[in-house]
Amino acid sequence: MVYLTRLEHFNAAHRLFNPDWTEEQNEAVFGKCANANWHGHNFELFVTIKGNPDAQTGFIFDAKKLGAIIRERIVDKVDHRNLNMDVEFMRGKLCSIENFVMAIWKELEPALPSNVQLHCLKLTETPRIYVEYYGE
């Protein structure tokens, strides 16, 4: 079994905000991340698949094709966008990276060929903050 990781990146605005709470509650929990006028990040998305190399190609899956799928399913929808306002698959969700990575998994997994198994998504919000999700 071999694990293959493809890295893609995008830039986006977002805000951490629970619409059921008052401004004060949001401020108390999310601090400056709740700023009404948004802030933003350079996100990096590491997509790890696992499998056995194909005897003919030596690939688990063509990394170039994997990159194209990630760009079509995720990057094209989120890059230079506002995650709260512009991204259909985040509608109604709180835009934490935890929720974001789980939503990305749901978008990406069905787009992969049946012989490719998605193993892990790692999403970095800053060079110092990232999450990992294994679909559990």
Added chain:
Amino acid sequence: MSTRVAVYRKEHFNAAHRLYRPDWDEAANARVFGKCALPNYHGHNYELIVKVTGEIDLSTGYVIDMKVLSDLIQREIIERFDHRNLNLDVKEFAALNPTAENIAVVIHDLLRPHVSAQMDLQIRLYETPRNFVEYPA
């Protein structure tokens, strides 16, 4: 004989912005600024490197006290830019397009009055790990 040394302090902030000229129509903005002009903003992790060049103070051994420099950057830049919308929340960009170039110039001009005239000040600003600017050039 005096010894001139460059010292650097690295800081970071996260902010939203969009590249947009209100005196142009949507089509012109889209043509020049592409997806950077999208109306609902996007954002970056900005990495800021402030370079101060000067003579070593014989009494302290410092060009400038790094703690003093750090506090200055925090007060003048980070507290005003971090987790903000540069277009909407930072008054310097009310009528100035917040490109990396313009942000570097604004940061320089905000810090310059607080750094001794005997010292040179240079700003390097990373908008992404791959795009960065320096001012003065």
